[in-house]
Amino acid sequence: MGRPPCCDKSNVKKGLWTAEEDAKILAYVAIHGVGNWSLIPKKAGLNRCGKSCRLRWTNYLRPDLKHDSFSPQEEELIIQCHRIIGSRWSSIARKLPGRTDNDVKNHWNTKLKKRLVKMGIDPVTHKPVSQVLTEFRNISGHGNSSEPFFVRNFKTEPSNNSILTQSNSAWEMMRNATSHESYHNSPMIFTHPTSSEFHFSNHSNFPLNGATSSCSSSSSSASITQPNEGAQAFCWSDYLLSDPVLPLSSQTQVVGSAATSNLTLNQNENFNSQGECSSQKIASKASGTRHSASSFVDEILDKDQEMLSQFPQLLNDFDY
DNA sequence: AAGTCACTCAACCGCAGGACG
DNA sequence: GCGTCCTGCGGTTGAGTGACT
Numbered sequence: 001m002g003r004p005p006c007c008d009k010s011n012v013k014k015g016l017w018t019a020e021e022d023a024k025i026l027a028y029v030a031i032h033g034v035g036n037w038s039l040i041p042k043k044a045g046l047n048r049c050g051k052s053c054r055l056r057w058t059n060y061l062r063p064d065l066k067h068d069s070f071s072p073q074e075e076e077l078i079i080q081c082h083r084i085i086g087s088r089w090s091s092i093a094r095k096l097p098g099r100t101d102n103d104v105k106n107h108w109n110t111k112l113k114k115r116l117v118k119m120g121i122d123p124v125t126h127k128p129v130s131q132v133l134t135e136f137r138n139i140s141g142h143g144n145s146s147e148p149f150f151v152r153n154f155k156t157e158p159s160n161n162s163i164l165t166q167s168n169s170a171w172e173m174m175r176n177a178t179s180h181e182s183y184h185n186s187p188m189i190f191t192h193p194t195s196s197e198f199h200f201s202n203h204s205n206f207p208l209n210g211a212t213s214s215c216s217s218s219s220s221s222a223s224i225t226q227p228n229e230g231a232q233a234f235c236w237s238d239y240l241l242s243d244p245v246l247p248l249s250s251q252t253q254v255v256g257s258a259a260t261s262n263l264t265l266n267q268n269e270n271f272n273s274q275g276e277c278s279s280q281k282i283a284s285k286a287s288g289t290r291h292s293a294s295s296f297v298d299e300i301l302d303k304d305q306e307m308l309s310q311f312p313q314l315l316n317d318f319d320y
Numbered sequence: 321a322a323g324t325c326a327c328t329c330a331a332c333c334g335c336a337g338g339a340c341g
Numbered sequence: 342g343c344g345t346c347c348t349g350c351g352g353t354t355g356a357g358t359g360a361c362t
Contacts (some may be wrong), residue, residue: 016330018354038347054348055331090350101350108328109352 002028006227012041012049019054021046025061055209066098078104081111083126 028044034057038050059065070078075094081092081177089101089108096104116123122132 014332036347049332051348052331052332057328058349087351102330105351110328 012052013045013047014052017060021048022061025057029057029061059100064098065100070099070103070111074099075107075112078108079116079126082108082112082123167240279306 023048024044028040032043034054038055040046040053041048044234045052048056048189077095078092081095085091087108088104093099093101093104113123116126118128121127122129125132162305181290
């Protein structure tokens with residue numbers, strides 16, 4: 001028997017709030033203040049769940065909330081925070097005055113994540129997808145060839161017909177794979193020894209159709225270095241770790257764009273340049289020890305320890 | 321004009337943890 | 342220590358809307 005519901009679901013209104021309901025909440029809070037949300041519906045004359053009232057106040061009615069669109073600086077901060085602490089939206093939202101965790105989460109899911117994917121950056125690890133795939137492939141025990149198979153495929157621009165923009169994108173599959181216990185027992189992704197396509201294993205939890213790539217290996221215009229959407233406002237190179245796949249000239253180009261960016265983490269007291277440098281060192285260090293990790297889990301734990309040693313102040317700040 | 325699709329975002333859900341008796 | 346209540350959180354859903362065919 002599970003936890004009893006917080007209210008009688010059959011007798012409470014659900015769905016969008018009306019102006020009248022908003023007014024009731026506002027009037028009540030103006031007099032009594034916030035708190036004890038379970039009693040507010042009754043006292044304020046609302047046929048709503050207390051939880052719903054709290055959410056409405058927290059995410060919409062609070063007077064200190066901003067309702068305009070996210071600025072490039074805010075977006076940059078969200079991305080940087082996500083890179084460091086992941087999907088801890090409430091912690092990230094606390095760094096953005098006037099924004100709620102719901103705002104940040106929605107903006108990430110609808111805009112920023114897609115933008116990173118379009119840039120060829122894995123929104124989970126914030127590394128270039130080519131690097132992530134290469135690492136994943138190595139961990140899966142298929143790292144014998146001089147040029148990793150995924151590298152050949154992901155040299156191509158992640159255009160609209162790329163697997164990166166399809167619903168069954170590589171990083172999503174990898175994310176599923178790494179969270180699935182059977183990942184530790186058998187490699188989920190394997191390379192075809194002769195074909196120029198890659199395939200996913202015939203596992204029940206993995207979609208089989210649409211998982212193959214028809215990307216041509218002839219193109220060399222990696223979009224990682226060619227931001228095409230609002231890129232001038234972002235310091236994209238911050239997410240591009242040293243990538244063995246990218247031509248040196250491309251990486252130089254990225255560094256150049258970083259130099260011209262007018263936004264750095266120095267603008268935020270909690271993300272100083274030292275931390276930024278440290279993150280690069282960590283990434284570099286981690287990539288150096290990548291192949292010696294006995295397992296994927298071990299590697300994650302190693303990196304976690306490195307982060308804890310390098311970011312004590314930062315992580316404390318985030319209640320890490 | 322009508323239908324379909326993709327996207328956004330407000331709202332919901334279930335779980336976890338803290339406070340309190 | 343245990344049970345209950347309240348709040349916070351992250352993931353997910355679905356209604357609304359605009360773009361496209």
